[in-house]
Amino acid sequence: MTSFKQIEANRRNASKSTGPVTEEGKQRSRCNAVRHGLTAETVIGSLEDAEDYKAFEAVIIADYDAQSAVERELVLRLASLLWRLRRATTTETGLFEIQADYLREFKQDRQINRRYRKLSLQGSSGLFLAMPSPIEH
Numbered sequence: 001m002t003s004f005k006q007i008e009a010n011r012r013n014a015s016k017s018t019g020p021v022t023e024e025g026k027q028r029s030r031c032n033a034v035r036h037g038l039t040a041e042t043v044i045g046s047l048e049d050a051e052d053y054k055a056f057e058a059v060i061i062a063d064y065d066a067q068s069a070v071e072r073e074l075v076l077r078l079a080s081l082l083w084r085l086r087r088a089t090t091t092e093t094g095l096f097e098i099q100a101d102y103l104r105e106f107k108q109d110r111q112i113n114r115r116y117r118k119l120s121l122q123g124s125s126g127l128f129l130a131m132p133s134p135i136e137h
Helices: 004-016 023-030 050-063 069-124
Strands: none
Touching: 050 069
C-alpha cells in the first residue's frame, strides 16, 4: 500500500514536471507513442504528403454526392479510413519484406556454417589440414 509520504512526494514531483514549452517540443511530444499512425488524430503521417491526401480526399468526395452534413462526414471518414488502410497495407508489405530478407540471410548463414563445419570435420581427420579458416583473408 502506498504511504501518505509517497503520495505527497509524488504530487510535489508531478508539479515540477511542466512538459514541453516550445511549439516544436509540443509537436514532437505528440508523436512519442506513435507506432503506425492507424489510430492517430491526424490522418497525414510525418512521412506522407498532405497534398497527396488532399487529392485523394477530393477524388473520394467527387465519387459520392453527399446531400447532408452526415453524408459529408461519412464521406470524409471513408477517405480517412481508406488512406489509413493504404498505409497499413504498405507497412505490412514492408514488414514482410524485412522478415523475408532476414530469413534469407539466416538461411545463407546456416548453409555456410554447415559447409564450414563439414570441412572442419574432414580437416580434423587429416584430409584438409591446409584448408584456411573462413575468417582469414
